[in-house]
Amino acid sequence: MAHLIEIRDMYKIYAIGDEPVHALDGVSLAVDDGEFLAIMGASGSGKSTMLNILGCLDTPTRGSYLLDGIEVASRTRTELARIRNQKLGFVFQSFNLLSRTTALEQVELPDLYMGRLSHSARRRRAMELLERVGLKGRESHTPAQLSGGQQQRVAIARALMNNPPVLFADEPTGNLDTKSSVEIMNIFTELSNEGITIVMVTHEDDIAAYAKRHIVMRDGHVMVDDKADGGRRKTTDEVSRLVKEALS
C-alpha cells in the first residue's frame, strides 16, 4: 500500500560559513494515512527542517519526497503553493494570525486562495470550524482580543478550512500554558480519531505523549522510531525513555 508521506534518502545541507551543516543527513521516513506522528529531538537535531520539508515550505537539497503518491521535491513554487493550499494544513508555535483581522476572516483565508466555495458557503464552513474548536461567539474577535489558546484554536480551524488530509504542527503548544496546551492536544486527538493525519514537532515529552507514533532525531538522523510498537498513545515516562534511548 502506498504511504501518504514517503521520503527517501533526504538531505538538507546548509552552508554556514565554510562548514556545510547537514540538517538532514540521508533521512528516510514513511507516514501512513491516519497516523499521529510526533517528531522529537533537541534543537538542531533537524526536526524542524524535516517538518518544513514535509510541509512543502522548504525544499530538500537532495532526496525524494512522495506526497500522496506525487513527487513534490522538484515542483515549482506555484505548484507547491497549490499543494499546501489543498492538501496541507499548518499550525505554528507563534499562531501566525493576521493582525487586526477577525477570527472568521482568518479561517476563511485558505479558501480565498483556493476559490472553491461561494461567499456564503465559505462563511458557513468557517463558522462551523470555529464552533468545532470551541470558539462559537468569538467569530468577530481579532487576535488582540483572544487568549493564546484561543488564537491557536483559530489557527487550527484555519488549517482545517480546505479539508486537508495532513495537518502539520510545529511546537503547537510552545507558547501556551498547561491548561491551554491540554485543550489544544485534545482537539488534535479528536482530529486524529476522525482520521486526519497529523505530523507534530515538539520537544515536550508530555505533549509528544498524545501522539501514537514517535520518532526522535539527532544530528539529521532518525535515531528512534516506535512504529513497530502498535501505534498507540504512550505515557510521558515512556516518551522520556525513548528520548533517552536516542541520546545514548
Place this chain on the structure above:
Amino acid sequence: MNLVMVVRIAVKALGRNPTRSVLSCIGIGVGIAAVIMAMAIGEGSKAMMVKEISSMGNNLMMVFPERNRRGAVSSGMGQGQTMTAGDAEAVKHELAHIVQGVSPSVRSTVQMMYGSKNWSGNVQGASTDILTISNWEIAEGRFWTENEERASSRVCVVGKTVVDNLFGGDDTPVGKTIRLRGMTYKVIGVLCPKGANNWGQDQDDVIMAPYTSVQRYLNRSKFNNINMMNVSLVSMDDVEEARREITALLRQRHHLADYQDDDFETRDTTEIMATIGSVAGIMTIVLTIFAAISLIVGGIGIMNIMLVSVTERIKEIGLRMAIGATPATILSQFVLEAIFLATAGGAFGVALGVAGARTVGAVMGWPILIGVGSTAIAFLFSSFVGMFFGFYPAYRASKLNPIDCLRYE
C-alpha cells in the same frame, strides 16, 4: 487564483493599517494636486492672455514699413520711411469691402508739461478710427473730429495714468492746456481706463493726438510718412485675403517690380496670439514638469512604504504562502495595494488640486482654468504611478521563500 479574491485580500490588508495607508495616500495626493494646480494656472494664464490679445483690438492687422537696413544693422520695426498716410487712406477706401477702419500711427517721444508738473511718454498720432480699432471709450469730454484731423489741430486725449501724474488731484483735465515740445495742446477728452495688459504694460499711460498734428508740430516733418498703420478687418476670417489685397495694393502704390521684395510687413493678432500661446504653453509645460517631479516623489514614497510594508509584514507573507498564496497572488496583492493607495491618493489629490487652484486663483487674483481632460489624465496617471512604483516591492515579496518569511525575526 481569482482577481476578485485578491482585490478583497488587498483591500482588507490595507484596512488593517489605516494610518499608514492614509499617509502614503497623502504623498501621491499632493503630487496630483500639484499637477492639477500647475495645469490650471498655466492654462488659465494662457486663456487670459488670448483674451487680452483680442481686447487689444478688433480683428487687428498691423502694417509696418520695411526696416531700414544698413548692411546687417536693422533699425527696428516702424522706423522705415516707406509708408505714408496716403497708403493708409488708400487701404481704407479701396479695400472697404474687407476693412472696417484704418488708423495711421505716428509716434513722438515728448515731455508733457502742465503747470509745475511733467510726465514723459509717447504721443500716439492716430486717426479717428483708432477709437473703434483699439476699443477705446471716452470717459469725459470728446474725441477729436475729422475736421480737427484735417486741420492738424493741437488737441489731444489722455489716459488715466497721464491724468493722475500730470494733473494730480485737480478737477477735470478737459479744457486744460498742456505743453508738448514747446507747443500748446488742448486736452479735449479722457479715455476710459483699460488697466495693465498681462505683460504688465500700463495701457492707460497714453496720450493721443491727430496724426496730422503730431507729424507737423511734434515731429516737424515735411513728409507724410507714418510709423505704421492699424487696420481693423470686417472679420478675422478674411485675414489671409486682407493680407493679400493690402500687399497687392501697397506694392502697386510703392511701384515695386516683381523681382523686388515687399517694403512693408503685415502682422495680425492671430500671429501674436500664436506666439503668446506658445509662451504660455511653455510655462504650462515647465509648471507641469515641476509638478510631475512631485508626483514621482509621491510615487517613490509609495514604493518606500510598500518596501517597508513588505519587510514589516514578512511573517504575514510567509503565512499567506504557507496556506496557499502563490507567488503570483502575493505579487498581485502588493501591486493592487499600491494601486489602491495611489488611486485613493489621486482622488484626494484631484479634490485638493481643484480646491487649491481655486483658492490660489481667488487669493492671488490669477486666472484659473481647470480642464476636465487634464484632471482625468492626472487621476489615471496616479493609478499608473501606483502600479509602476508598487511593482518592485511586490516582486520582492513574491520572490521570498515561505520558510524564510516564517522564520524571520
